[in-house]
Amino acid sequence: MNEPSALNEMRAGVNLFMRAMWGRAYVRVVGASRELSWFINEILIPILAMTAYVFIYRAFGAPKVYESLVIVGSAMVPFWLTVLWSMAAQFYWEKEVGNLDIFLISPMSPMALLGGMAIGGMFLSLTRVVAVILAGALLFHVPFDLTRPIAGVLVLLLTMTSLFSLGAMASSVFFLVGRAGMKINLILMEPVYLLSGFYFPVKNIGFLLSMAASAIPLTLGLDGLRQCILPNGPALGFLSVKIEIQILAIMTLAYTILAAKFFSYMESLGKREGRATLRWE
Amino acid sequence: MDWAVETVDLVRTFKRKGKPELRALDDLNLTVHNGEIFGLLGPNGAGKTTLIKILVTLLYPTSGKALVAGYDVLKEEKKIRPLITMVSGGETSGYGILTVFENIWIFSQFYGIPSSEAKRRIQYWLERFELSDQASTRVNRISTGMRQKMNLVRGFMTDPKILFLDEPTLGLDVHVAIEVRKAIREWVHEKQGRTVFLTTHYMAEAEYMCNRLAIIDRGKLVVCDTPANLRSNLEMEGSFMLTLAPASDCESAFAILPGVKSASLIKKDPDNGSATFELFLEHESVISSVVAEISRLGLTIKDLTKKAPGLEELFLKIVGRKLEAHE
Numbered sequence: 088m089n090e091p092s093a094l095n096e097m098r099a100g101v102n103l104f105m106r107a108m109w110g111r112a113y114v115r116v117v118g119a120s121r122e123l124s125w126f127i128n129e130i131l132i133p134i135l136a137m138t139a140y141v142f143i144y145r146a147f148g149a150p151k152v153y154e155s156l157v158i159v160g161s162a163m164v165p166f167w168l169t170v171l172w173s174m175a176a177q178f179y180w181e182k183e184v185g186n187l188d189i190f191l192i193s194p195m196s197p198m199a200l201l202g203g204m205a206i207g208g209m210f211l212s213l214t215r216v217v218a219v220i221l222a223g224a225l226l227f228h229v230p231f232d233l234t235r236p237i238a239g240v241l242v243l244l245l246t247m248t249s250l251f252s253l254g255a256m257a258s259s260v261f262f263l264v265g266r267a268g269m270k271i272n273l274i275l276m277e278p279v280y281l282l283s284g285f286y287f288p289v290k291n292i293g294f295l296l297s298m299a300a301s302a303i304p305l306t307l308g309l310d311g312l313r314q315c316i317l318p319n320g321p322a323l324g325f326l327s328v329k330i331e332i333q334i335l336a337i338m339t340l341a342y343t344i345l346a347a348k349f350f351s352y353m354e355s356l357g358k359r360e361g362r363a364t365l366r367w368e
Numbered sequence: 369m370d371w372a373v374e375t376v377d378l379v380r381t382f383k384r385k386g387k388p389e390l391r392a393l394d395d396l397n398l399t400v401h402n403g404e405i406f407g408l409l410g411p412n413g414a415g416k417t418t419l420i421k422i423l424v425t426l427l428y429p430t431s432g433k434a435l436v437a438g439y440d441v442l443k444e445e446k447k448i449r450p451l452i453t454m455v456s457g458g459e460t461s462g463y464g465i466l467t468v469f470e471n472i473w474i475f476s477q478f479y480g481i482p483s484s485e486a487k488r489r490i491q492y493w494l495e496r497f498e499l500s501d502q503a504s505t506r507v508n509r510i511s512t513g514m515r516q517k518m519n520l521v522r523g524f525m526t527d528p529k530i531l532f533l534d535e536p537t538l539g540l541d542v543h544v545a546i547e548v549r550k551a552i553r554e555w556v557h558e559k560q561g562r563t564v565f566l567t568t569h570y571m572a573e574a575e576y577m578c579n580r581l582a583i584i585d586r587g588k589l590v591v592c593d594t595p596a597n598l599r600s601n602l603e604m605e606g607s608f609m610l611t612l613a614p615a616s617d618c619e620s621a622f623a624i625l626p627g628v629k630s631a632s633l634i635k636k637d638p639d640n641g642s643a644t645f646e647l648f649l650e651h652e653s654v655i656s657s658v659v660a661e662i663s664r665l666g667l668t669i670k671d672l673t674k675k676a677p678g679l680e681e682l683f684l685k686i687v688g689r690k691l692e693a694h695e
Contacts, residue, residue, distance in 0.1 A: 099480065102480055103479075103480035106478075106480050106483075107478045110474045110475075110476075110477030110478055111474070111478075113470070113474060114463050114465075117466065117470070118463065121506075184461055184462075185456065185459050185460055185461040186461045186462070186463075188424075188454070188456075188461075189454070189461055189475065189522075190478065191425070191426055192449055192452065193449060193475070193478040193479060194446070194450040194478070194479060194480070358425075358426065358428045359428050360383075361382050
């Protein structure tokens with residue numbers, strides 16, 4: 088192949104990748120403004136849970152920073168819900184309605200599809216995160232310390248990328264397990280709220296358990312974010328923010344590579360066994 | 369010769385829990401010409417959808433070979449995918465929260481079509497299908513027929529070389545089905561080299577649309593030819609509707625008539641004492657001697673009409689059961 092044609096082919100490939108990714112992300116970006124049930128599920132319910140924990144801490148006479156800590160934790164709930172239900176389980180829904188067949192026979196890369204799902208999911212979650220933090224700050228007048236904005240933004244971005252890469256990896260597995268994936272999601276939901284320290288500093292559960300919980304990027308993301316935006320945050324931290332940023336970056340890379348490998352393996356297995364196209368009973 | 373589709377000794381089996389392995393495709397050999405509408409007929413469970421899924425690269429063959437546009441489905445799927453699309457009947461694909469236009473646009477992006485070009489094509493096809501008024505309607509608010517038209521617009525819009533249609537009129541109202549069939553035919557004839565590979569279990573649809581037809585049953589190819597040739601093979605045998613009187617003497621008479629393969633009683637009319645039979649002759653040319661013989665036996669011929677055979681009869685004859693029969 089001569090150079091110009093190879094270059095043209097590469098350009099066409101990049102063009103297809105970007106268009107396909109935006110096409111899939113569009114569903115969530117635009118859909119977010121049309122489906123108002125998200126307001127109840129992803130803002131109102133986390134705010135109610137947050138309120139309960141704030142009143143518990145107040146009843147105990149805990150320092151005010153614990154209320155801020157709960158607000159940040161509650162704000163991250165939509166992230167986890169989106170990763171579980173809109174990333175990991177997404178292929179189940181796509182398969183049920185018949186979209187998956189169309190995706191798989193199109194010339195786009197599966198990574199563009201996963202990337203589009205992730206970008207759309209991040210956009211959705213981010214709007215909810217901002218809404219919950221604002222609501223929490225206004226309702227409970229809790230203090231925030233925004234003196235480390237760059238580190239804070241970096242932690243948030245890397246938490247999102249690593250979390251959604253994990254979701255992409257899980258979606259490839261769910262691709263074949265079907266409805267059993269729903270059960271896995273239900274099993275994962277509440278324990279992760281506990282292990283990742285949604286409503287308390289994660290270091291309180293002990294070093295070993297905290298380390299184990301760190302396989303889920305939310306644990307370090309939450310911990311790092313709290314250190315960056317809460318007054319006296321570093322005192323509540325599990326690891327230093329710098330180390331947490333490095334680990335989150337490695338997790339993003341590792342989970343992305345694994346997501347690609349898993350998808351390729353699962354697609355091939357699905358086609359061989361016939362499970363890629365048959366809908367679940 | 370370059371075929372749009374070619375299968376050689378294609379086999380696909382499925383393992384089933386507690387049951388013997390299912391052989392969905394059994395040494396299937398087929399060729400589809402470039403530029404034709406090729407119909408694949410068969411009852412439910414015959415292997416039609418399995419074959420289409422192999423051809424669109426959604427399923428691996430167990431053994432044998434399948435080529436689409438000259439590329440191997442197993443090794444060259446990336447070369448096949450830009451050249452094909454698939455639309456299935458009863459498809460509920462798309463996102464209900466998005467509009468008809470947005471849904472089709474999203475799928476155009478999966479083929480890398482520049483947005484302005486995609487919009488132009490979508491508008492064109494929506495007009496062709498009289499869907500322009502629904503372009504801004506959310507998909508969860510449109511009828512089944514409109515949804516299927518939207519799916520076809522998705523299929524046409526990428527201008528594929530080969531369009532795979534899996535029972536495209538399944539569950540549609542008669543007038544929508546007619547519209548869909550017409551649009552598919554027009555699409556093929558508008559530009560040279562476009563091919564449609566269609567599966568259906570509607571005989572009339574296959575006869576109306578297809579240049580060639582293959583009938584498969586239990587994964588095996590039973591017959592493959594043009595609808596006209598298939599019908600003429602059947603006509604050789606000759607099928608007539610014959611009404612005779614008196615009814616009481618008729619049935620024993622057929623046993624001794626020369627050239628009659630079989631006769632089935634269709635109805636008896638007690639008012640005028642006649643009976644109507646469907647006669648299957650060895651060849652239609654023997655009808656004159658049959659008529660002469662009937663007169664000699666003292667029976668009165670009240671009515672005699674040549675029955676125009678359809679592919680439905682052909683299917684019944686070849687496969688041994690009606691097309692609608694479920695497995």
